[in-house]
Amino acid sequence: MEYFKKILRFAKPYRKYGFLNIFFNILYALFSALSFAALIPMLDVLFKPKAKVLKEPIYTGIRHVKDYLQDYINYRVTEYSGDDPMKGLILVIGLVLVLFLLKNFFNYAAMYFITFLRNGVLKDIRNQMYHKITELPISYYSEKRKGDVIARITSDVLEIQHSFLSILELIVREPLTIVFTILIMFSFSAKLTLFVFIFIPIAGAIISRIGKSLKKKSDRVQKEQGEFLSIVEETLGGLRVIKAFNAESRFYKIFTTSTERFFKFSNKLLNRQNLASPTGEFLGILVIGVLLWFGGKMVLVDKTLDPSTFIAYMGLAYNILTPAKAISKASFGVKKGNAAAERVLEILETENPIIDKKDAIEKNVFENAIELQNVSFKYEEEYVLENFNLKVPKGDTVALVGQSGSGKSTIANLVTRFYDVNEGAIVIDGKNIKDISKKSLRNLMGLVTQDSILFNDTVGNNIGMGKENATDEEIIEAAKIANAHEFISQLPDGYNTNIGDSGNKLSGGQKQRISIARAVLKNPPIMILDEATSALDTESERLVQDALEKMMLHRTSIVIAHRLSTIQKASSIVVLQKGKIVEQGTHTELLAKKGVYRKLVEMQSF
Structure with a gap:
């Protein structure tokens, strides 16, 4: 009973x-x-x-x-x-x-x-x-x-x-x-x-x-x-x-x-x-x-x-x-x-551990920097990040590189508050993200992932998810910035074409450009790109990379990179190993150090 x-x-x-x-x-x-x-x-x-x-x-x-x-x-x-x-x-x-x-x-x-x-x-x-x-x-x-x-x-x-x-x-x-x-x-x-x-x-x-x-x-x-x-x-x-x-x-x-x-x-x-x-x-x-x-x-x-x-x-x-x-x-x-x-x-009745505080503030503007302060995090028993510190100033593009399992995607998951840190704090403009409402925090951020997550709907509706009540003109403009307008126009019903389950009627590069158009339409001050070009061929990568560069213009970006050729223009490159920063600097500075980064570049060039 x-x-x-x-x-x-x-x-x-x-x-x-x-x-x-x-x-x-x-x-x-x-x-x-x-x-x-x-x-x-x-x-x-x-x-x-x-x-x-x-x-x-x-x-x-x-x-x-x-x-x-x-x-x-x-x-x-x-x-x-x-x-x-x-x-x-x-x-x-x-x-x-x-x-x-x-x-x-x-x-x-x-x-x-x-x-x-x-x-x-x-x-x-x-x-x-x-x-x-x-x-x-x-x-x-x-x-x-x-x-x-x-x-x-x-x-x-x-x-x-x-x-x-x-x-x-x-x-x-x-x-x-x-x-x-x-x-x-x-x-x-x-x-x-x-x-x-x-x-x-x-x-x-x-x-x-x-x-x-x-x-x-x-x-x-x-x-x-x-x-x-x-x-x-x-x-x-x-x-x-x-x-x-x-x-x-x-x-x-x-x-x-x-x-x-x-x-x-x-x-x-x-x-x-x-x-x-x-x-x-x-x-x-x-x-x-x-x-x-x-x-x-x-x-x-x-x-x-x-x-x-x-x-x-x-x-x-x-x-x-x-x-x-x-x-x-x-x-x-x-x-x-x-x-x-x-x-x-x-x-x-499952308790949600990631909830807004009663007095959570609404934050609609990003002004100074994102900071990870002594962050420690584990998914199960073993720590993925330990006493991790990183600062991303406004307007900068910070790239995270390293081998699989080094904690790159974990940082993206923590900044968007898909997971909460075990120790330490993530701060935006001096405010702990736990004190900011989840909705307003995520409104500040755009996300483009390695797997283009699309829905069984029209092209227009998939892009339109980026902004509520977006006009057709805004959707088309976002698609142009993402280098997607040309191929969309050639589809049977243009922007009204249904793209099938998970967008399986499109190629990998096309799917990724629609994901980018969605993020462009949202127009957030902070962009998080999680290996956005790793699954693409050279031609698609060139188009997508061009779209990403246009999108990242005048924005603060955290880029998780698998292909190092895509991050040479980053303000700062952070090299990770087992959840710790081993090197940090620009592309030129890190090559000159002849350390871990240089080895990674040489391996990829080879």
Whole structure:
């Protein structure tokens, strides 16, 4: 119930639909019981033509309400039909039909209103999950598989809707149907109803025992679903490599192993779940069978029960079976829903370590310098940077070079606050970036990465991400600066051409120039270029390098360089080794030192 309560908070905005559902469910439960009770006068008309009530009965209190209502209906039927029993029969049939019609109308009205609540909760959970997914730091996804996150926002949320939110329909309707039915059954025969109550707890205990292991089994099914979704996601992302290395059979084997586990877990779960319905029905029929024996004895031997009352009583007893089965099924749903809710809430309740302070300032202008002061940082156990110091004055281009794993990209991740430093501080114009709101900090920066991250949308919309409500003229101007306008104009629909998933309809150089155009459109005072030309051929590199130089004009830039030919004009080149600065200076100064930088240049020239 702990998870159920947490999920229920999402129902608050839709509570009016919940109240309407409860209102119509109460009416449904009442008419469900009354529709069977109304059979008695019909049966009396058929089988007891001599027991007509010719005088209007007088109400003598709640204790005799059943006899009063029965006599009143009998009186009205007798008054209407006169000497023609068929007229009375038609009237009673009409009454029963109207009661069943109203019962089903109230049932539909209850389901109509709960639909808005269920789908509204589903929508809000998904929206909140998506918001949380985008809000959580990048470090969170280095531990989680993307497929598992996708499984949680799709199938797990649906499972909550099917199980937890189905209970909302049952909380009022089914228990009230049972309560109203039992009250009418008590009014017919207290002795017979007490006899029924001996069997109900026994049936409940048997059904409960079946459902005990359901949550654990459901959890395993949902985890395995996340597993094979991850495999699909990885397969689609690396299809080119899989085909190039003829690894289709290997990945097929991994996938089929996962689906085989899913098959086994699902079979166990569904077989356990499917056991509930036949068990519940058999126990219900067992109760009906015992009632027929015990009630039949009261009618035929003891003569303490009326035959027409007994037939209606049996109808009422059967009326309990459907809601009782629904409640037992719902209890299984709760256990499945629990497992799904636990996985959804795990994401929703994950604390984001990188958050704005309450008094975080908005910084919209960059004036002096970016400084890394005694910065130490580690991703796991080993420090990537230790007591690292660097100053980037306004208007300068500082290039970071070094072997892979020397900490170059880590600096870019820390300056943009994708990660927080473990020790020390990163300061912009004398203000610690932890004291600046994340939005305004990132508004000061443009980012061009080694992998051009584009989206399945038009060229114009991909560039337009750089600035909200950018005009077509601004997008075209940014594309011109990025040397992209010419090739975009030659595309089938120009700026309205869809570039496919991850921009796979374009070449590497084209994708990179669109990324640069996006950064140009943003027009930030600080540019961070993370190996922006390392994946390009010579021709594309020349065009991209030219675009980068135009973009970096009059801006402060931190350039992480793999190809040293691209950073010769930098104000300062910082050479890193294992998270420490080993050399610093201009291209000419560092070549003259004949140290690490010169070796790197010679290796690349060779």
